[in-house]
Amino acid sequence: MTEPAAYLPVLQTGRWFAHLPPDFAQPLLAMAHLRQLAPGEVLFLRGDAPCGLYAVVRGAINISGTGGRADEARAAMLTRLEPPHWFGEISVFDNSARTHDAHAAEASTLLQIPHEPLQAWLTAHPQHWHALALLLTDKLRTAFVAIEELALLPAGQRLARRLVMMAEGYGQWTAEGQSRRVIGISQEQLSLMLAISRQTTNQILKDLEARALVRVHRGEVEILDLAALRATCY
Known part of the structure; x- marks a missing residue:
């Protein structure tokens, strides 16, 4: 059976984990459990109780939400998370x-750091909350950029910028200039992510x-x- 430590090379390609001090990175890995998900399987839903911290080590996770009245509910896809993203x-x-x-x-594989053991460990080692806060603030910066783009940029520039961000792993990789050539996302998902019509x-x-x-x-x-x-983003 594969152990969480087998995915250490994947985790180390990510900027956040690669810069963790060993006395935080090693306990995280020791607390981790592997989760296998089938395509479309739910990991958690809005309103669910906290269940821990996750890292994508294989496959991809879609983060989404719905809003509006039940008979007029609309979906929004916020992001697609691929290795080595933590969330x-x-x-x-x-x-x-x-x-x-x-x-x-x-089909995806995740590392799950269960909520209760992680909380207990951080209570005993409060100096490491700062490192976890850096993960949160990095996401906040990306969210502010997305809000600004929604308000200021036309649809074409927003779509191009989102493709560039996804190709570059939202800046999460350690390697300078690393990018992926193929992005696993459909036109429908892109339209939901950017709040524009499928036709547009x-x-x-x-x-x-x-x-x-x-090439689509x-x-x-x-x-x-x-x-x-x-270059088309500006």
Whole structure:
């Protein structure tokens, strides 16, 4: 049976974990349990009790939410988390219910640091709350950027910027200039993520294809020229 420590090389590709002091990183790994999720399987839902801190080591997790009246509910996809992303830290800090839904986008493996053992360990070692806070503030910076873009940028620039951010792992990798060529996301998911129509999303992607910046496949967007795509964001 695979142990959490087997995924240490994956975790170390992430900027946050790679910069943790050993006296925090090692206990985290020791507390970790492996979670296997099938495509579409629920990890947690909005309102669920805290269940711990998670790291994606294989596959992908979609973070989403719904709003409005039951008969007119609308969905929003906030983000797609791939290795080596950590998430779930909000409930670690405030001990409150989950704020959004988390589903497996595909067959996925997670490391789960259970809530109660983590809380007990941090109570005994309070100096490490600061390191956990850095994970939270990094997400907050990304959220502020997304809010600003929603208010100021046209749909085409927002979509291009989101593709660049996803290709670059939202800045979470340790390696300078690391990026992925293929992003596992559908046009429908992109439209939900950016709060634009499916038709508008399709038109923008067709324009980017015509300029040889991306190639759209079923459930995927292939980045052909990341530098040129980045240039269209401004």
